[in-house]
Amino acid sequence: MMTSSSRPRSAITVAGHTLGTPDHSVPEAIRLFAAAGLDAAEVIWQDGYRSGIPESAGEAELREIEAASRETGLPIIGLTPYMTELNSVDEGQRVRDVERFAACFAVADRLGARIVRAYAGNYTPSRESEHPELWVQLVRSLRELAPIAAAHDVVIAVENHFNTMTMTAAETVALIEEVDSPQVRILYDQANLTFTHSESPDQAIAAQAGLVEHVHVKDLVFIDRDRPFRAAEVATVSGEDRAVRSRVVGDGELAWKEILARMWEAGYSGAFSLEYEYRWHPADLPDPAEGFRIGAQRLRQYADELAAV
16 A cells, blocks of 8 residues: 555554453444544454454344444454464465455455455474475465455455564565565564564665555564564563563654654555554553553654644
8 A cells, every 4th residue: 555645644544453452342442442532443353352353253243343333433444363374384274274364354344444464374483494385385375365355355464573474574575576466465563573673664664665555553662672582472472582561652662753754755645553562561551541542642743743844
């Protein structure tokens, strides 16, 4: 979605992510986002999480979510599933996750969401010898999913994410270019790139220009800037492995005003989704209602300051 837009820079779209609302149902989270002054919602699609849509969600549950969206005027712009086996050499695992993504696309279509986040498989440096085969499987899966996504008017947004095959911006670009489909684009997450010691904002935005469909916004401070990144899982980093602490946007080290400016200069016209990490690190952060409110206010302040220049 890095296409030019005539929309004024001050008209930033700020979404709330249900990663930040673990103690709320999805309808409750949508109402919290509305009360905090947000414009849209990004919702987790996962079994066993209160603030997510279960993979087996029935009609009544989906209708309740739709009703909350209508009531608040907040659209659901994206779904966030947690499948990690698109690159699996076990064909049964790979096909299972392809089918789960297809089911997620159908729910996204039903709810009007046009973005579905994807992890680029499951990968750590210890699997370096397997990289060629895992990469082939990942490309194969995304190529299979692209026409299914198109049928549901959905874009697959592959995230810059640790312990996947797109930990860096350069790796993410290489994947998108090889898959070669307008339905497969990038989810830019500068915080992830920063704490894995990958590209700086200027480097990441320049490398990914023209390919970014969605942006996750969060902030951090380093505990130990020199510690090499490590993590045992894909979704989160355990306490003993953490070299950073989560912060409300504007209270950390990431220069979000400058990142907004660079993204708009590159032509990005999509939403900025506050991926408030309260699910994983509640001790680091204020209550979600307060954190989302402050984060949205600061992003709008940065946007207004940029528009006034």
